[in-house]
Each structure stands twice: as structure tokens, then as C-alpha cells.
Amino acid sequence: MSAVEVGSTPRTRILSTRFLRSELRLIFLRRRNIAGMGVLAAVPVLIAVAVRLSSPGRDSGGPDFFSSITENGLFVSLAALTLELGLFLPLAVAAISGDSIAGEANIGTLRYLLTVPVARARLLGVKYAAIVVFAFAATLTVSLTGMLMGLLLFGGGDMTLLSGSQIGFADGLVRVLGATAYLSLCFASLGAVGLFISSLTEQPIGATIAIVIFSTASFILDSIPQVSWLHPFLITHHWLAFGDLFRAPVAWGDMTVGLYVAGAYVAVFWLAAWARFAAKDVTS
């Protein structure tokens, strides 16, 4: 018998979620990430409690959704999402996506994954799929905690939209979930940028910082009127468009453009990550 025949010819499973599930366990069971989720969830709790304790009727001058919280608890979700989309949620996505390749390279496990073997395209695919799942989980954490706290402290019922018209509770709930999904997709596009940056380095913290700088720079540019020609192309420009879901009738225009922009960022940075990673010498 020849030595070459010792191992039976391996059978390849085309559709297997084992590696993705392993990846998700790694992300969601890691203490650092659990703590991060806790911070994300703390914001809507803080908002709900603060509004509850403050004397009614006084306008805080905060974001639009704040003044409506006492009318309907669902607005706690929207207020929390609005507050967190500036830093906390992008930071969470940056931490996970920055860690995706650079984290494995940093501790040396990247070379062992590649020799398992995990094909490089598959590795990028699974890593990105996990980032997308995390983006949804993080955004949902904020919005579900907001709903829970809001309904507990302020109750539900019909929702009075910003324009003054009323919709039923179920309709309102669906719209809050719709806003959550829209923002999740926006953060998923930031995750594609993160995947690319993560493939450039062996320092996960450095990658995370670079991704936060990227999203923050985008917010800053978005607030400078002199470069308004650039605004439609910025990754963060359409993030606040989720508020259009709470008009009557719903204004889809900005959100549709926002999804196109997100899709374009995903395509461009995914290709960049692939171009960078496909033939890269792994010497970590």
C-alpha cells in the first residue's frame, strides 16, 4: 500500500455553515464583545430612565425623537439609534471588522486557518458574513432594548408621526424594525471597509482605530457645506434617512439612494480586500 492512500480522499461539503457558526461563537462569546453589547444596550436604558425621571412637558431640545418618547415608548429605540449611530455603533462594527483578519494574523492563527485549508476567498466571505450578522445583532440590541424600556416606562399604543398623522402600534413596530434593518445594512457597508483595512495589517487595534477615523471623517466632511458635492458619496451621508420611515407617506428616495451607496461601498471594498488578500504573503 502506498503512503499516498492512507488518508481517504476527502469529501467536500459545498454548503456548510460550520465555519460561520464557529466564527459567530468566537465573536458573541468573547467577553470583550459581550461587554460592548452591554454598553450599546445601556444607552436606550439611560435615555428611557432619564426622560421618565425628568419633569414632563419640558422640551429638552434634543433630537426630534426625544420629544415624542413620552407619547409612545417605541420612540426610545429611535432616539437611541440616532444617538448611537455617531460613534457607539460604528465603533462596535469597527472593533469586530478590524479584528476579522488582523486579529487572526496578530495571534498567528491565520496561517493555521489557511493551511486547514480555508481558501482565501472563503475566509473573506465567512469573515464578512459574520461582520454582517454582528452589525444586525448590534443594531437590534439597541433597538430591542429601546422598545422594551420604552414600552415598560411609557407604554405603546398608536404612534403619532413627526408629521402629525397617526399609525397603529403594529405599523409603528414594523417601521422601527425597518429602520433597524436599514441602519444594519449601513453598518454592514462600514464593515466591508473594515474587512479591507483589517487585511492590510497585523494590528487589530490599529485597524479598528482606522475604521473609526474613516466613519468619523465621513461625518465631519458631511457637516462642511463647502464640500457638498462630496456629500452624496460619503458612507455616512444617508444613515439618518431612516427617519423618512416615520413620515406619511413614507419617503423612500433617500433610503433607496442610501442602500445603493452602501452596496457600492461593499462592492468596492470587498474587491479591494480580495485584491489585497488573495496573493498576500502570510508571514505572521
Added chain:
Amino acid sequence: MTAAAVTTDGLTKRFGRQVAVDAIDLLVPSGAVYGFLGPNGSGKTTTIRMLLGLVTPSAGTVRLLDRPMPRGAGDVLPRVGALVEGPAFHPYLSGRANLARLDDADRTSDPRTSRARVDAALDRVGLLAAATKRYRAYSLGMRQRLAIGSCLLRPRDLLVLDEPTNGLDPQGTREVRSLVASLADGGTTVLVSSHLLSEVEQMCSHVGVMHVGRLLVQGTVAEVRSGTEAQATVETEQPQVAARIMRELGLRDVRTTHASAVGLLGDIAPEKIVAACVYQGVPVTGFRVDTPSLEDVFVTLTGEGFDVSG
């Protein structure tokens, strides 16, 4: 007749202007235990990274188990267990969870037998008792064992073990040697690299010696050693006289110290030396014949000690 387990043709890697690996033609026959030797920095690990498709060669080709690399990686690598440049695992996962993760990443492994195979691998490297301990709490020796264990998650045709005894105590080193021997007995080809020549000398059937990026020599251990002669040492109070006798017998390069005479044996029968010395009244207090170690071979080939390559 099976093809060689590993062949490379003019394999070269340049990092900028530095040539890390310089046109090497590696040949690891099927079923061999091939000692891939060389000082630290001689290009062993870079070569191994190229074999496994982690690093793209600047020139030359690699065939692993008769398939071209890196193109055939998906078919070939499941049959190859690899330990590259020391262990690397997730520090906050247990040893068992780390191996399970690698098994999960393998599209060709059977999920139903995963748990059993992970535990069997842990058992084989003596880590079953520490299976639930976090990797960060493992000692260096345990980490090294876990890395070897990860190569044993399934039957392999080829094991590539880069410095497998690093960080192991003498007992651990012996265990690795016997593990390699038992795997080789089962038909697995083993390529084991080391910067400690004496350590792998005892377990290898073949060796290749690297020096500053070049493969100086390769072949069976006997072939490689044949380039260097055995030397005879006579311990005596009269080394000068003993040296004269040895020269007369035909030994070459005879030199003396204050209490011994040493010379290259060549074809001369060693027993003649003692007899001749005693016959001429030289009191012999000790006599030995040293077959050359691979380290001697290396020194002969390079003219320098077995230190870090520049």
C-alpha cells in the same frame, strides 16, 4: 512506486533585495522521515511557508503529494498536517475549543465525528486532562503539544512539522520523537525541520541541510554522512608518540592535545591502532572512534559553526 511527497524545482523567495531561499530542489520521498536542517534564519520556515501556499515563490515550483501548489491547495492540504513557526491559538478558548474550531473550518471533515477526533488528538499528545483549560493558561510545552495535536485531527499522508520540539523538555522531546516514529510506521511521510541537528538526527531517514537560503546537501542520512570520515582518538600520556604511530598507519590530519592524539580514520581498521600503540609501549588509557555527526558534516560543508545565518 509512488511519487515523491514533496518536490520543489528551483524554489526561490526574495524579500526585497534579500534572498531568503535560493533556488532549492527539495526531494522528500514518500514514506521518508526527512530532517530539514539548518541554523535559525537559514530559510527553512520560508520554504515551509511556500510548500503550504502561505507565501508565493518568487521563482520555481512546488509539488505536494504530486499536486502543484498553491493551485492544488484545496485537494492537497486536507491530507497535510502542518505546524508552522510555533503554535498559535485563540488564547481565551480552551484547547478543545481551539481544535474544534480548526476542524469546523475544514470543509472536508465529518462534523459527526468531530468531537471524537478532537479528543483522540488531545489524548495522543497527552492533553486530554487539560482539554477544558484556556489556551492562555497552557505552558509552552503544552502549546507545542496542542499544535502537534491539531495535525492529528485526521489521518494525514504528509506531516510538515516546523521545529516541533521547541519549548519541550527532554521528556517531551522524546515523546515527539516516538510520535513521529509511530506516524511514520503508519505510512505518513514526515518533513521535520530543526535547528538542533542532534535532536532530529536520530529519527530521520533522510536529511536536507540549509545554509543561508541554499540547500547544501540532501539524501539519506548515510549518504550525507559519507562525505565526512570517522575519526579515531587515542588517549595516552604520550600523545606525540601515538600521533607518530597513527601517521605511520596512514591516518590523516593527525593532531595532538596534552593527553590524546586524534586523526581521520579513512579505510584503516581501528583495532590496528590500539595494537600498534601497545606494541610500541605507548600506554593507552582510552580509545574511541567517532562517526561524524550531522553537525560535523555541516561544519565540513560550510567551514563554519552551526550558528544563526546572517
